[in-house]
Amino acid sequence: MVSDQGTHFYNRRLTGLLKKHGIVHKVATAYHPQTNGQVEVSNREIKHILKKVDKPQRKDWSTRLADALWAYRTVLYKEKVRAVHDKNIKRRKFKPGELVLIYNSRLRLMPGKLRSRWESPYRVEKAEPYGVFYLRHPSSPNILKVNGHRLKLYHGEKMKDSKELEIHLLADPPTEVD
Structure with missing residues (x-):
């Protein structure tokens, strides 16, 4: 069974039922509606029939x-x-250790037309065989679970492991006083 990350799929009753019938529960990654797309298309087709x-x-x-349902299942x-x-x-x-960028599909800023939707590099911690990757940003202890379709390889300079941030302030140009 594939479900989203909704809390109504995490309870003792459902877990017991799945275990009793030998059903494996896989959780879809956030912000990847294509994971549940097959269910949506199936429901639309059955409704049409x-x-x-x-x-x-x-x-x-x-x-x-x-x-x-019989008509739907027998379509060649x-x-x-x-x-x-x-x-x-x-x-x-x-591969674990590689640097990747994450596509941010939620970015909705007006002046953001020129802003990149690819977020700063993350390090791959673990790769699952079915396309899910566990990522970590160097400034955070949290691990993100992300679908591989939202990732691309980062080709920039190697990421610094330090959490220090270097800030350069630009001075205002001197103004003339009469």
Whole structure:
């Protein structure tokens, strides 16, 4: 089962149910809606099928749900399209210790047209085989869990491990007094 990071997926009752039925619970990374995109597309298609086979009042859609699910699951075209799509997916590969930049999709500043959406370099701590990377910024002890599609390799100078910040102040030019 894949879920977002919502707190309603973290409780004893659900954990016990998943364990009882042998279901593995994977948590999607934040700010990556494509992870749940397959569920959204499936729900939209099933809704479309139900609209076609159900009466205009749509009061008895639950009796038609089994037929709609059967129709949805037996579509060959969907499998062909998925195979073509999956061939084009390129997994990002970063090794622990490498420096990467994170794409900030939430940046919404007016003067930010010229501002880069790529945030300062982070060090890769751990890489999971399914595309999730654990990152650490040198000025923070926290570890971030990020999807690989939001990362790119940092090619700049090597990151300093020190937490010191060097600030250079520019003096105002002298003004003439009459």
